[in-house]
Amino acid sequence: MKLVLFDCDGTLVDSAGLIHETMRRTFVAFDKPEPTFEATKAIIGLTLDIAIARMQGKQHADDEAVAMMAHYKSLFTVVRADLDYKEPLFDGIRELIDTIGPRDDLLLGAVTGKSRRGLDMVMSTHGFDQYFVVGRTADDCPSKPHPAMVTECCDVMGVKPADTLVIGDAIYDMQMAKAAGATAIGVAWGYASVAELNEAGADHIVHHPSELLPLIG
Structure with missing residues (x-):
């Protein structure tokens, strides 16, 4: 039995546009300079308070970052509705999950810096909740x-x-x-470069979801 854990933003769904617009509105509300799209992409994956602190050059989340995180969360569904944005799946993800999801020798899960509500929304929107049996979010873990x-x-x-x-x-x-002792597989279609993923310790790099099948086994 293998456990296959997917990140969400940048791996399953392309949510950078939605995240950036919500982050932009948050910074404006707190009279901060608007972040660039590249700055937003660089922090996707971190929990929100730490991400917001990093975008301002801080190493740790302070009270202001926590307040900005709360404002971001209050805006997220509003921005999602404004943009009529449903966080589309990357090309090939639907076929991959439909192939491996029913298998008896695999367990699928999600590990994400999103909130539990955000993860549940993605899973239900795309019908993946029938396959993903475990998950951890920013609400659950460091x-x-x-x-x-x-x-x-x-x-x-x-x-x-x-x-x-x-x-x-x-x-x-x-x-x-x-750090957990698991196999690290980097995907080239997301928000970090292949060089950055390799430097961070990736055991494998894939350029399309179909390339994951032989690695999963």
Whole structure:
């Protein structure tokens, strides 16, 4: 039995546009300079308070970052409705999940910096909740690259980290996987470069979801 854990933003769904617009409105509301799209992409994967702090050059989340996080969360569904944005799946993801989801030798899960509500929305929107049996979010665990999201999923499902694959697009995903003792697979269609993923410890790099099938086994 293998456990296959997917990051969400940048791996399953292309949510950078939605995240950036919500972040932009948040910074404007707090009289901060508007962040660039590249600055937003660089922090996708972290929990929100840490992400917002990093975007301002801070190493740790302070009270202002926590307040901005709360404002971001209050805006997210509003922006999603304004843009009529449903966080589309990356090309090939639907076919991949429909192929591996029904398999008896695999357990699927999600490890994400999104909130539990945000993850549930993505899963239900795309019909993946029938396949994903475990998940950890920013509401449950410390921010990536802390290994807790992976190790807790392993504990719940009774699978060793050595039998676990972590699939993600961010350096934090690779670092988290290696810290947990799992296999780290970087995807080239997300928000970090291949060079960054390799430097962060990726065991494998794939350029299309179909390339994951032989690695999953």
